[in-house]
Amino acid sequence: MRIDDEGLGWHMKIGIGLWCLQSTATAPRSFTQAYAELREDAELAERVGVHSLWLSEHHGYYDGYCPALLPAAAAALSATESLVVGTGVLLLPLQDADRVGRAAADLNQRFDNRFHLGMGMGYRPTEFTAKGLDIAERVRRMNAGLDTLAADRPGPMWVGVTSHPAARRAGKRGLGLMISGAFSKQVVDELVVSHRQAWTDAGCPGGEQPPVGLLRNLWIADSEAQRRQALDWVRSSYLVYAGLGWGADDTGVDFRAQIEASMDEVEASAIVGSADQVADELAQYDVDLVIARIGYDQPPRSALTEVIERIGTELVGMVA
Amino acid sequence: MRLGLDLRNETGDQLITKTQQADELGLWAVLIGGRSGTESNAAAQLATLTEHIHVGMWIDGDSAHPHTLAEEIAIVDHLSRRRVLAVIEGNERATVHVRDLLAGRVVDDAVLAPPPAQTAVPVWAASEVATADLTGDLAVDRVTIDEYRDGGESHLFVSWPGPLPVLARHLATRAATPNFPQIVADQADLVAPYLGAP
Numbered sequence: 001m002r003i004d005d006e007g008l009g010w011h012m013k014i015g016i017g018l019w020c021l022q023s024t025a026t027a028p029r030s031f032t033q034a035y036a037e038l039r040e041d042a043e044l045a046e047r048v049g050v051h052s053l054w055l056s057e058h059h060g061y062y063d064g065y066c067p068a069l070l071p072a073a074a075a076a077l078s079a080t081e082s083l084v085v086g087t088g089v090l091l092l093p094l095q096d097a098d099r100v101g102r103a104a105a106d107l108n109q110r111f112d113n114r115f116h117l118g119m120g121m122g123y124r125p126t127e128f129t130a131k132g133l134d135i136a137e138r139v140r141r142m143n144a145g146l147d148t149l150a151a152d153r154p155g156p157m158w159v160g161v162t163s164h165p166a167a168r169r170a171g172k173r174g175l176g177l178m179i180s181g182a183f184s185k186q187v188v189d190e191l192v193v194s195h196r197q198a199w200t201d202a203g204c205p206g207g208e209q210p211p212v213g214l215l216r217n218l219w220i221a222d223s224e225a226q227r228r229q230a231l232d233w234v235r236s237s238y239l240v241y242a243g244l245g246w247g248a249d250d251t252g253v254d255f256r257a258q259i260e261a262s263m264d265e266v267e268a269s270a271i272v273g274s275a276d277q278v279a280d281e282l283a284q285y286d287v288d289l290v291i292a293r294i295g296y297d298q299p300p301r302s303a304l305t306e307v308i309e310r311i312g313t314e315l316v317g318m319v320a
Numbered sequence: 321m322r323l324g325l326d327l328r329n330e331t332g333d334q335l336i337t338k339t340q341q342a343d344e345l346g347l348w349a350v351l352i353g354g355r356s357g358t359e360s361n362a363a364a365q366l367a368t369l370t371e372h373i374h375v376g377m378w379i380d381g382d383s384a385h386p387h388t389l390a391e392e393i394a395i396v397d398h399l400s401r402r403r404v405l406a407v408i409e410g411n412e413r414a415t416v417h418v419r420d421l422l423a424g425r426v427v428d429d430a431v432l433a434p435p436p437a438q439t440a441v442p443v444w445a446a447s448e449v450a451t452a453d454l455t456g457d458l459a460v461d462r463v464t465i466d467e468y469r470d471g472g473e474s475h476l477f478v479s480w481p482g483p484l485p486v487l488a489r490h491l492a493t494r495a496a497t498p499n500f501p502q503i504v505a506d507q508a509d510l511v512a513p514y515l516g517a518p
Contacts, residue, residue, distance in 0.1 A: 021434075023434070031398050031434045031435075031437065032398045032401055032402075032437045034398075035395070035398040035399050036401075039368060059387075059391070059433070060430055060431055060432070060433050061433055062433065063433075064433045064434030064435075065433070066395065067391040067394075067395070067433065067434075068360065068388075068391040068392040068394070068395040070357070070360065070361055070392075071360040071361060071363065071364035071392055071395045071396050071399065072364070072395055072399070074360075074361040074362075074364035074365050074368075075364045075365070075367065075368045075399045077365075078364070078365045078368040078369065079368055094388075095384075095388065096383075096384060099356050099357040099383065099384055100357065102355055102356070102357050102358060103357035103358055103360075103361060106354075106355075106357070106358040106361050107361055110361060110362075110365065126430070129428075129429065129430070130387050130428070130429075130430035131385045131387050131388065132385060132428075
């Protein structure tokens, strides 16, 4: 947990994610409706005191996974007055970093510095070839892009990570660390150490220790039946990632080949329980921001809006 | 001929205010610009603040990969509930590439996902789009509108220095049909005057 300046308590901001604006095989829907609900969800999150809402990106996937996060962010920002809206994450090597920086700065100018730019590398070869790029170039493009943006500073920036090299990549540039969702606490702690060490070794760029964010599968549930239901939603949501061919470096799990095993890993790292239980568990993490991953495709809309309300009205006050 | 409002030189609150007023007045479209990457932000913002007006994005076709441009247009189309249109400047191949992706075709083994909300998003090359700077002098501007309309243009984007209600009453109406009865606009100024009427 993060001790405040007076040593009197700990602060943790709670955001919600990941809004992917999909129409999946599990839960088909209108894309236009999905984008309308993004604005509604942003308004609700703001009203109940949630810190931020985070969007996620892929390209050319069957379910229409959002490929253009900045206009989607503009819509959510336009619908709100104080909510932070972020990308968790924008795939930087697929874009021109100067253009991304210009657009991010524009959002912050347009919406009172409420936009946070989270960036990741991407891992699907087809997304690179669709834009005339070679995935073999992704690390070079990521590093070059981060250098450009770290120099320009178009607003708060985070780097989404699944590995120690990525954590160091963020730390040495003074950028925030956003840790992927399915890691054990031990892996999370190790990534935070890597990030901070890299920041220190680089001479503390920016002067202020960059923040750490943690994406975490999370749901507030009161009964065992609700808890089981939420965990099933978490599990099924990873079908999307299985289809995308995702595999996190440090889990040692191949999502496509070992779907059940990987879902077990995801379930083990999920935080599901009463608001008290969730808060107690989150208190073990030395992070500044938790992004509650609740944007699953399976829950009915009423369940999603209810958990947004409960995160805002119950959980936020317990950790802030 | 449809008359749209060219707001490429407007920014900030002026852009928002004029777009909202144009929306209330029933104008067909606004055309917005901006540095590459920022035009889709502005379009998305305006889409959320309006109900009916089409949001036209003037895009530099050389500024990003056509797939990226098509993705941004498609997302704004959903945000606007089928009200986006695009004008692409510069790169003709980019225009074709964007148009094909938005139409649902596979281009270079890639497909656009999600598809836009509209079945056919209007995507024009800059050379295909008529624009005119009106003067605010209705006697002069009527002639300009007549020339474009009678010359066979289907759409015209105009910059307009005067009050938008005047444009909506006197010129958007005039653009719509070749035999516009001017008396109805002139009488409307008498029976339903608005602030800033000539």
